[in-house]
Every structure is written in structure tokens, then in C-alpha cells.
Amino acid sequence: xxxxxxxxxxxxxxxxxxxxxxxxxxxxxxxxxxxxxxxxxxxxxxxxxxxxxxxxxxxxxxxxxxxxxxxxxxxxxxxxxxxxxxxxxxxxxxxxxxxxxxxxxxxxxxxxxxxxxxxxxxxxxxxxxxxxxxxxxxxxxxxxxxxxxxxxxxxxxxxxxxxxxxxxxxxxxxxxxxxxxxxxxxxxxxxxxxxxxxxxxxxxxxxxxxxxxxxxxxxxxxxxxxxxxxxxxxxxxxxxxxxxxxxxxxxxxxxxxxxxxxxxxxxxxxxxxxxxxxxxxxxxxxx
Numbered sequence: 321x322x323x324x325x326x327x328x329x330x331x332x333x334x335x336x337x338x339x340x341x342x343x344x345x346x347x348x349x350x351x352x353x354x355x356x357x358x359x360x361x362x363x364x365x366x367x368x369x370x371x372x373x374x375x376x377x378x379x380x381x382x383x384x385x386x387x388x389x390x391x392x393x394x395x396x397x398x399x400x401x402x403x404x405x406x407x408x409x410x411x412x413x414x415x416x417x418x419x420x421x422x423x424x425x426x427x428x429x430x431x432x433x434x435x436x437x438x439x440x441x442x443x444x445x446x447x448x449x450x451x452x453x454x455x456x457x458x459x460x461x462x463x464x465x466x467x468x469x470x471x472x473x474x475x476x477x478x479x480x481x482x483x484x485x486x487x488x489x490x491x492x493x494x495x496x497x498x499x500x501x502x503x504x505x506x507x508x509x510x511x512x513x514x515x516x517x518x519x520x521x522x523x524x525x526x527x528x529x530x531x532x533x534x535x536x537x538x539x540x541x542x543x544x545x546x547x548x549x550x551x552x553x554x555x556x557x558x559x560x561x562x563x564x565x566x567x568x569x570x571x572x573x574x575x576x577x578x579x580x581x582x583x584x585x586x587x588x589x590x591x592x593x594x595x596x597x598x599x600x601x602x603x604x605x606x607x
Contacts, residue, residue: 348571349564355582356560357465357495358385363586364493364602365389370460373485374441375448375468375478382465383441394459395441396448449478457487464494467598470534473525475545483549488607492551493600495559501597502526502536539593542601551603558596561588 361382365372372391374383383395446453449472462482472478475496482492502524506515509529518524524536537545539556546553560567562585570577593599 346564346568348575349567352562352567352571352578352581352585353560354381355578356585357382359582359586360559360600361385361463361465361493362389364491365391366461366491371458372461372463373451373454373459374463374465375451375482376463376465377448377468377471379466380441382463386463387439387441391461392439393441394444394454396444396446396451398448399445448472449474449481451481451485454485456484457490459485460487460490462486462490462492462494464492467495467497467534469494470497470536471532473533473535475535476548479545479549479551483551483605486605488605491554491602491604493602495598495600496542497526497534497536498558498594498597498599499524499536499538499541500594502534537599539599542599546601546603550606552606554602554604555590556593556599556601557590558593559598559600560585561590561595 362385365386369390369392372383372386372393374386374393374395376382377398380395383393387393444453448468462485464478464482469475469478486492499518503515503518505526505528506512506518509527511527522541524541525533526536527533542556543553562581567581570581
């Protein structure tokens, strides 16, 4: 019989949305999280077939979803991050990278023909923080899921590149670590000096137990970041407002309740942008 109130796991275990870092302790929550993310992406994607750039990190999930919805998708895969084919599969890795980037240039300037059949994402091996292989105003939408902008510590430069490649009226969907998550992790690790600096800090960098550093944002900081790049913020909201313990409890009692939980999340009134471990935002390039 499931316990009435499962204990919360460590804050650090909330880093990996695949659930790998937490083992099985949050398996149900991450299943719920991914279902919510899929539904949010489906609601956000353009209604008409469009060119979509995915810089979420080469995991392929959001890119595959966008391609499955009928969009032409370029999926950027960082050379030093998961998702890139093994180097031994190519006789000349540098030549392969150049070929992928040239393909991206062609894809970004190609005009779709009516009735062109949908296909899978086109992989592009390159730096997702800088996009020199894409022309100005060459894509209709950008997806920056999987907390990629929190891993790019110079987030301003990446957002400026996103704004550059977006066509006038084009939109970006992005997910970042919230300040709530960052402060909770600092407190859990007894980094009290760091925590005391947070209220006055313009940039909040958070060290994780494995030695990596990510960047956390308040809704105000995120709104300012996007506005400074010339993007009009449409909305900012938590990815989820339901806590991991609540989701684990409900799904432990009734595994079939997933769809109901997702609907509850999607229809929840957003009264506080700062709730939750991750912030989701949509912004549009003016024009």
C-alpha cells in the first residue's frame, strides 16, 4: 500500500528531466513532467507547417515532436553533448560537421513547396550557443527546451542569436531553471554566503554536486533577458505547479490518473510566475 505522503527527494535529483539522476524515486513525476511538456509544445507550435529550429541539446524528443506535427525541423547537436553520432562512424568528423552546417544553410534558405511531405528532423552538428551557420531571419520558430539556456551561462549571447535567426513575427519557446530551484539547491548544500547574495545578484549561478554550474532565473530576470534581445514576451509560467510528492502520491494511488493530472496542470490558473522548478516562456520577434 503506497504511503500517504512520500518524502521529498534531494533538490539535486530534480536536475535531470529524464529521471536518470533520481533513479526510480521520481519515475512517475518525470513521466508526468514529460507528458505536460509534450502537451505544452503541441499547444505552442505554429498551426501551419513552418521552419523550426530546435537547440534543446540533441536529445531528439522535442525535435521529433515538432517534425511529427508536420514542421521542417533543424535539430542542433552540440559536438560535446549527447546526441551526436560517434566520431568513429565518420572517416572525417570535421568534413561531416561542415556538411551538416552547409545542409543547415540550405534548409534555412529553401522555400517550401506546397504539399511537401513531412520528414524527420535534420541534424546539424554545431554550437547551439552561436548559430553562424544560419542566415538572419531564416526560421519561423525556435525551441530551446531541456534547460539548454540555463546550461549556456552566457545566455544573453544565445538569446541574441535566437532573435537574429527568427523571422519578424517568429516565436521562441524556452525552458530554464527557476530561481526557486536555484535557491533551494544552494540551501540544501549549505551555501549560505551564495544564498545571501541572490537578492542583489543580476546573474545567479548555481553549482551542482557533480561540479557543473547552471544559471537560474526569476521571472523578472527572464523577462528582461528576452526584452533586451528585442523579443516581446507573450507569457512566462511554471512548467508545472504540482509538486513531485503530490504527483507521485496521486499516481501511486491511481496509475491511470496521468491524463487527468496533465489536464489539471494545463488548465491551472497561473497566479505566480515564480512557482515550480523550471520556468517556461514564449516570446515573439517584433515585426
